[in-house]
Amino acid sequence: MPSRELFLVAGGSGAIGGAVCDLAAARGFLPIVGYCRGGAAAEAIAHRCGGRAIPLDLTSESSIARVVDDLAAQEAVLTAVVLAAAPPLALHPFTEISSDEIATQLQVAVLGPQRLLALLVHHCFRKNRRGSVVGVLTKAMGEDGRSAASGMGAYVIAKWGLAGVLAALAADYPWLRVRSVKPGFTETRMLKAFDDRFLALQRQREAFLTPQDVASRILEAAVGT
Numbered sequence: 001m002p003s004r005e006l007f008l009v010a011g012g013s014g015a016i017g018g019a020v021c022d023l024a025a026a027r028g029f030l031p032i033v034g035y036c037r038g039g040a041a042a043e044a045i046a047h048r049c050g051g052r053a054i055p056l057d058l059t060s061e062s063s064i065a066r067v068v069d070d071l072a073a074q075e076a077v078l079t080a081v082v083l084a085a086a087p088p089l090a091l092h093p094f095t096e097i098s099s100d101e102i103a104t105q106l107q108v109a110v111l112g113p114q115r116l117l118a119l120l121v122h123h124c125f126r127k128n129r130r131g132s133v134v135g136v137l138t139k140a141m142g143e144d145g146r147s148a149a150s151g152m153g154a155y156v157i158a159k160w161g162l163a164g165v166l167a168a169l170a171a172d173y174p175w176l177r178v179r180s181v182k183p184g185f186t187e188t189r190m191l192k193a194f195d196d197r198f199l200a201l202q203r204q205r206e207a208f209l210t211p212q213d214v215a216s217r218i219l220e221a222a223v224g225t
Contacts, residue, residue, distance in 0.1 A: 004030040006071060006078045007222075010056055010116065011085030013038030015188040016136065018045045019215035020082055025049035027219065029079060034067065036085065058085055058112025059104070065119065072123040080132040080222040081120060083113050083162065089193040091151045102154040110161035117169055125176060132177040132222040135166045136214070139184040179221035183214045 007024040011017040012033035018041070021031035031049050034056030035042035042053035054070065057063035071078050087104050117133060125131035137159050140149035148156045163180065170178035185191070185202055186209040202208070 004028060004076060006030050006032055006074060006076050007080050007082075008032040008034060008067075008071065008078060009082045009084060010034040010058065010113070011036075011083070011136075012045060012053075013042040014084060014086075015211040016183075016186065016214050016218075017082070017084040019211040020084065020218050021045050021049045021051055023212075023215050023219045024080075025051060027223065030076060032071070034085070056085075056116075058116065059107045061115060064112060064116050068116070068119040068123055071120070077128060078120065078124040078131060080134065081117070082218055082222065083109075083133070083135045084218075085109075085112075086136075086155075086190070089152070089155055089190050091193055092153065093151060094153045097154050102157065105154045105158035106161060109158035110165055113162060114165050117165070121169075121173060121176075125173075129175045130177075132179070133166065133169060134218050134221045135162050135180045136218065137163055137180045137182045139182050141182065177222070181214065181217045181221055183209050183217070185209065186211060186214055 007029035009017045009020050009031060012021055012031070013035035017033070021033055024031045031046070031051030033042045033046045033051055033053040035053060036055070036057045039053070045051070046053040054067055055063060056067050085108050087108050090101055113135070140152050140156055141159050142148035166178050166180055169176065184206065188211060191199060
């Protein structure tokens with residue numbers, strides 16, 4: 001029996017990442033649950049969906065290189081990568097964004113993903129000239145006449161940076177399937193950064209998404225219906 005194709009999820013120990021792993025397994029892929037701090041959660045998700053948990057710290061070039069070496073050594077083909085990792089959200093006015101905060105956001109959303117994708121193109125995707133990359137962006141970025149979300153400056157800046165990474169990747173490797181999803185408020189731990197009264201007002205305006213809702217969009221972006 002041929003090996004199951006691999007489906008890497010950076011940030012796989014989170015609510016959205018875990019839901020992606022479940023759906024990927026249901027579609028016949030072998031989920032690779034990439035995690036930074038949530039080792040126990042990643043192992044539980046991997047056990048649940050029949051995948052593998054693997055440390056993937058996007059702030060560490062050595063961690064990124066070890067993951068790519070591991071994947072390149074597998075007989076199975078790497079089909080898709082989902083960039084769902086995000087550091088804890090801090091809410092500040094623009095003038096109060098600290099250098100440490102924005103550096104962390106940029107490392108996890110921009111610098112780490114760029115390095116990861118560059119190595120994966122060289123060592124995994126290029127040999128078959130196929131593969132999918134999906135970045136998890138956010139409605140908080142604004143666009144189409146909507147302003148960006150207030151108070152989320154470092155997070156919004158980093159997500160625009162990730163959009164740039166995806167655009168540059170797609171331009172240089174048109175044979176890759178490069179996509180993004182832009183969910184709004186989703187029932188994850190990130191909501192703990194917000195005041196309960198603010199969240200109540202937002203819920204009145206629009207129903208919040210579930211991690212499974214977002215995961216479904218990610219799978220469709222990665223491999224189609």
